[in-house]
């Protein structure tokens with residue numbers, strides 16, 4: 001070790017310090033600080049606008065500066081960074097303020113239960129129908145924001161540059177968006193494929209949120225919003241393309257649902273499954289486990305690497321490609337693209 005290297009304990013001190021950074025950001029989001037800082041302000045002006053004493057405001061703003069949320073402008077003024085303006089201001093079309101706060105809260109809640117879950121692991125998801133209203137609330141807030149800012153751009157990249165199978169934009173296909181939440185994936189598919197029709201399927205309460213978003217875009221003649229509990233029933237229809245992202249974690253039997261999806265595909269139909277997975281690779285564990293271990297310990301399903309491919313193959317699909325997708329909400333997911341045999 002040269003005297004310029006960090007001590008080998010630094011990584012663990014940094015872990016402790018990240019709690020303080022997180023709290024600084026959480027307070028900033030809850031007080032709409034970045035809306036205030038759309039224009040440069042001094043610490044005193046920030047204090048005045050947020051009705052706080054000015055004593056500790058400089059330190060708070062400097063910490064936010066150190067993590068990239070604030071820039072320093074001239075004359076001792078601070079201004080929201082370009083990143084914060086893009087993702088943390090209420091007028092931005094990519095605003096993720098609520099989504100970020102939700103993640104802070106739920107992961108903190110998990111840390112409080114962590115040890116109890118080691119003593120008493122759970123081995124089944126909560127009765128799924130009771131989750132309907134909670135999912136609908138999420139579909140109006142954090143899932144909506146994450147679909148708009150992250151999932152839809154990832155979908156666009158996947159279709160534009162990543163998929164090895166080409167689907168011509170004018171194809172008159174019928175798609176299914178399984179567990180589609182607020183429906184931005186369905187809207188995006190309908191816009192990408194102008195001759196397509198589609199079905200979004202989710203719990204009744206969430207489906208209502210999706211229906212309103214579909215109506216707002218006047219696409220109700222092309223997107224049929226169906227509802228039910230996937231543990232009990234499948235959507236109606238026969239599909240050329242199925243998009244299923246971050247849904248299997250919440251179901252009782254992923255195998256049964258994939259088996260069902262295979263029956264809903266037309267011959268040569270394409271199934272795109274995007275889910276976080278358990279892997280044996282250290283950096284992937286580091287990226288995935290902080291976000292998905294809580295779910296696993298509560299009894300949710302996190303596929304092992306290779307498991308989805310096995311299920312798709314077992315249910316009569318040829319695997320066309322499997323890729324790690326890093327620009328997905330919270331943590332990387334694996335995209336598996338399967339095609340039903342003709």
Ligand SMILES: C[S@@+](CC[C@H](N)C(=O)[O-])C[C@H]1O[C@@H](n2cnc3c(N)ncnc32)[C@H](O)[C@@H]1O
Pocket residue numbers: 128135136139143147151178179180181182201202203206228229230231244245246247250251
């Ligand atoms: C994490 S969200 C993912 C939403 C969307 N697929 C995406 O990637 O943004 C999970 C979705 O699955 C839906 N879901 C979970 N369990 C379900 C069930 N048993 N039946 C129907 N929908 C369900 C939820 O309502 C929610 O909209």
